[in-house]
Amino acid sequence: MHSLNATNRAAQQRYSGTEFQAGPRLSDGRKRANSAWSGIVSSSAGETDYVLGTHDEEVARLGLQHRVWRDVVTECWQRVGITPGWRVVDVGAGPGYATADLAEIVGPTGAVLAVERSGRFLEVARAWCRSRGVANVEFREADLMEVSLGDLTYDAAWCRWVANFVSSPPRLVANIAGALRPGGVVVFHEYSDYATFRFMPVRPALESFCTEVMASWSAAGGDPNVARDLPQFLVEAGFRVLEIRPRVRTVSPRDYTWQWPKSFVEINVARLRELGCVSDTWAADVLREFAAADADPHAWFTTPMFLEIVAEKK
Numbered sequence: 045m046h047s048l049n050a051t052n053r054a055a056q057q058r059y060s061g062t063e064f065q066a067g068p069r070l071s072d073g074r075k076r077a078n079s080a081w082s083g084i085v086s087s088s089a090g091e092t093d094y095v096l097g098t099h100d101e102e103v104a105r106l107g108l109q110h111r112v113w114r115d116v117v118t119e120c121w122q123r124v125g126i127t128p129g130w131r132v133v134d135v136g137a138g139p140g141y142a143t144a145d146l147a148e149i150v151g152p153t154g155a156v157l158a159v160e161r162s163g164r165f166l167e168v169a170r171a172w173c174r175s176r177g178v179a180n181v182e183f184r185e186a187d188l189m190e191v192s193l194g195d196l197t198y199d200a201a202w203c204r205w206v207a208n209f210v211s212s213p214p215r216l217v218a219n220i221a222g223a224l225r226p227g228g229v230v231v232f233h234e235y236s237d238y239a240t241f242r243f244m245p246v247r248p249a250l251e252s253f254c255t256e257v258m259a260s261w262s263a264a265g266g267d268p269n270v271a272r273d274l275p276q277f278l279v280e281a282g283f284r285v286l287e288i289r290p291r292v293r294t295v296s297p298r299d300y301t302w303q304w305p306k307s308f309v310e311i312n313v314a315r316l317r318e319l320g321c322v323s324d325t326w327a328a329d330v331l332r333e334f335a336a337a338d339a340d341p342h343a344w345f346t347t348p349m350f351l352e353i354v355a356e357k358k
């Protein structure tokens with residue numbers, strides 16, 4: 045059996061010399077601060093099937109999200125042994141924030157395959173990787189519910205918040221299995237108990253917001269708690285589950301992680317209104333309650349729990 049602890053002391057030393065740069069930061073939540081983004085993230089009417097869209101604000105929110113959880117992500121990559129020379133599939137690469145980090149880690153002797161069904165996100169990812177100076181990335185536009193990755197014999201796969209949104213998580217897992225060599229590892233970060241999205245003190249409109257988010261994901265064919273089923277799907281696809289760790293934080297408005305729900309509430313309320321799922325009154329109530337929480341020094345927020353699942357292909 046693959047031993048995570050035994051193989052990663054050397055890998056941790058290699059990571060210590062890797063600089064994980066910040067993603068594109070927005071000065072006011074809308075204007076792009078990095079010139080590499082100029083002109084490449086205009087709206088695309090053909091990609092409205094993404095739950096939160098693929099517009100400028102969502103690109104920025106995903107960058108913030110990556111920065112919030114980057115320490116957890118890179119620590120996990122170290123544990124599983126991702127190191128120079130490895131070939132890694134970034135499943136559902138989005139705008140390429142994790143892609144660029146992985147490309148830096150595996151170095152010029154390694155490679156990253158960034159798979160993403162949104163052509164617009166891939167355009168952003170290409171620009172972001174260029175701005176980071178990494179050239180060892182192949183970009184592939186593909187919907188893994190419709191096409192196969194193929195027999196790639198890659199060393200690892202990274203999949204974050206993708207299984208929650210696809211129509212068939214077992215098909216996704218089987219697709220990843222086919223792309224890995226025997227002994228290759230896959231790391232998932234997927235929600236297992238989304239209802240832990242809670243503010244303290246309790247605010248009724250924000251409680252309703254969490255319910256509506258889960259309902260919108262389910263209506264789009266996803267499963268907000270898919271991680272509960274992933275271990276079984278992995279076993280059925282020929283994996284051995286090595287470890288499962290819960291990931292959850294409780295933070296106040298003083299914590300940087302607070303910016304994650306802040307951006308998510310703002311963007312998702314607008315998206316739910318755009319989709320006709322909620323009323324203007326409901327949206328105003330949610331935004332008013334969040335503004336009150338944001339200004340309350342005694343407020344706290346618990347992030348929706350996700351599971352970090354590491355598995356090895358037999």
